Amino acid sequence: MPLSPRIVLITGGSRGLGRNAALALAADGADIVLTYRHQADAAQAVVAQIQALGRRAVALPLDVADSEGFAAFAGQVRQTLAGWGATHLQGLLNNAGEGLHASIADTTPAQFDHAVAVHLKGPYFLTQALLPLIADGGRILNVSSGLARFSLAGMSAYAMMKGGIEVFTRYLAKELGARGISANTLAPGAIATDFGGGHVRDDEQVNRMVASNTALGRAGEADDIGPVAVALLSPRTAWINAQRVEASGGMFV
Template sequence: MSEPRTALVTGASRGLGRATARALARHGVRVALTYRGGADGAVETVRTIEEEGGEAIALRLDIGDIAGFEQFAEEMTGALRTRWRADRLDVLVNNAGVGLFDTLEDVTPRRFDEIVGTNFRGTYFLIQALVPHLADGGRIVNVSTSLTRHVSPGTSVYAASKAAVEAFSLSLAEELGPRGIRVNSVAPGPSATDFNGGAMRDDPALRDALAQQTALGRVGSPDEIGDAIAALVSPDMRWVTAERLEVSGGALL
């Protein structure tokens, strides 16, 4: 398959999703990106991509509302046809999710359902809705976390939801392999993004503490993770599927 031409990146109004959308666009990929809340961030992502010479459109999607996935699939395919005369998606990056952290005694059933329902259930059923619109030879990347390998207080439910995504990715790689579709997961490590309210981005002491626990001696940036995802879906990685790529600078080895 030639260089992927059309991608969908969920949760791309800011942070890692925005960085991934920009990285794909720099590789000549036309990017449809999703947002859940206000559209301002998504508009900014589209504007930035266009200023950098790429092409992008923004679509609203709530990854926690699986009842709306079929309608979203119709809206997405209609937008791809209208804007780019494309009838298939070549790349799907499942980045949207929530990072909510509580210790065992503080986790409520509602909080548990929100985290698992968004990060795993939402990802699962969005893929189910979009696979019929994914080209043979396409790529799926599911964003996980380095916390499925190492531990941190208060992350049990979040890490478990992402571990489920990783296990799902393995099964999906086997199931979609006959169509030539590659499925991998990317596990970001400590990064200065707006994740978890921008805790690491805005806290120099936290960044310094985590930097001392990485082989490369620093925390990562959203652009570095976005570049890794863009590389993973490129033709150069055409023989790679069912893998977990950790992009963490060698955190907590």
């Protein structure tokens, strides 16, 4: 039986892995605060699906590249919790992100700086802003990538940011341990969603390359990742802490 009620905040919950995690967590008994940047209609559709599962949900706009807006966003989260008769989140999933495919020779400073803002500075300072709202004994899960372990040409800047997130996660675990908060990293492999322009999903050659280098013989699907997020955000797995968990089907093993 799911341990509930609990409230989990998911950034980038309107599509892809964030959407799948939101629905999987709701099915496991969690109420969901999800964020979106542009896709308000898609976010509201996810809210409706969660409500159809009998859980509470709300979608809030957030640009994770704009750290100046995090204090105001935390205020919105506080108001949402109060409206639900709650004061704290039990889980935070830092999922929002976007792809960057460019060789080292072609990556521009502007591209690099934007990647830092979205994938490194954003999760760092958003987590900082939300720390007072995360319950003692809560869970933090940061999304990394298999690319922080293996290397594919054209992904250097993106992978560097994800490597930084893995270091950040270990420091979260160290500094928040006194509050009983555990923090882990989820590193998906290549997943067939619209992320990064949908190349893994839509480019047959890319999909075949991924499948041929994966022990289980196929590219990943969003449904492969949502259940892992549920497990790592569950109070039942709180003793897993400061770990990098790769869900890639055995890619490049």
